[in-house]
Amino acid sequence: MVSKRLRQLKFIASIFNQSLKEIKETLGFETLTMIFRRVGESSAEQIVERLKGRYNTPEEFGNIMIKEVIEPVIGDGKGKITVNGDQIEIVLEACPYKKAGGFPIKEMEFFCHYTEGLFDNAFKLAFPELNMEITPKELISQSCTQCVFRTG
Numbered sequence: 001m002v003s004k005r006l007r008q009l010k011f012i013a014s015i016f017n018q019s020l021k022e023i024k025e026t027l028g029f030e031t032l033t034m035i036f037r038r039v040g041e042s043s044a045e046q047i048v049e050r051l052k053g054r055y056n057t058p059e060e061f062g063n064i065m066i067k068e069v070i071e072p073v074i075g076d077g078k079g080k081i082t083v084n085g086d087q088i089e090i091v092l093e094a095c096p097y098k099k100a101g102g103f104p105i106k107e108m109e110f111f112c113h114y115t116e117g118l119f120d121n122a123f124k125l126a127f128p129e130l131n132m133e134i135t136p137k138e139l140i141s142q143s144c145t146q147c148v149f150r151t152g
Contacts, residue, residue, distance in 0.1 A: 024110075033113045040117025047118075048125040059083040061126050062090065088134060090119055092147040095140040109141045119149050 002010075024032050047069055055061040062081035070079040074094040082089045097111045120134040132151045138144040 020110075029110065033110045036110045037113040037117035040114035040119075041121040043114075044118050044121035044125060047122055051126075055126070057083070058088055058123060058127055058130070061123070062088065065122060066090075086130065086132065086151065088123065088132065088151045090134070090149040092140075092149075093145075095147065098140060109139070112136060112139050112141050112147070115147065116149065 020032070023035070047065065051061065051064055051068075055064055059081065062083065066079040066081055070092065071077070073096045074092060078092065078094040080091045080093075082091075092115075116134070116136050123130075123132055123134055134149050134151055136147065137150050138146060138148040140147050
């Protein structure tokens with residue numbers, strides 16, 4: 001027997017999925033990607049505030065973010081950050097949206113814009129003096145085996 005909570009979550013996911021479809025059809029893919037990017041940026045603001053005072057370097061910040069924000073969603077050991085001078089590379093070996101199930105990730109690439117906005121804005125806010133931009137280089141939604149976000 002399915003628990004009441006699981007039925008509620010399935011209902012919410014169904015409504016969310018249908019809402020995304022309608023927003024995409026009504027307002028277009030570009031608007032949807034912009035919304036997801038902005039939600040990611042907003043989430044980054046909250047994360048940076050929460051982590052304030054717990055890091056001194058981009059590597060420390062990235063490791064805390066991976067451990068406390070990313071891995072609880074995609075699984076332990078599935079996120080990694082490498083910092084080499086002013087170059088930052090974030091690798092995700094799992095997709096939280098694909099893992100959640102029920103979302104046709106190849107048709108819903110706009111989810112990736114949330115993650116892009118999250119990483120990009122988090123590092124910009126945590127280290128404004130570095131003037132960096134983090135962009136996706138590989139995405140699971142584009143049939144890659146992992147997601148890679150990188151500066152430069």
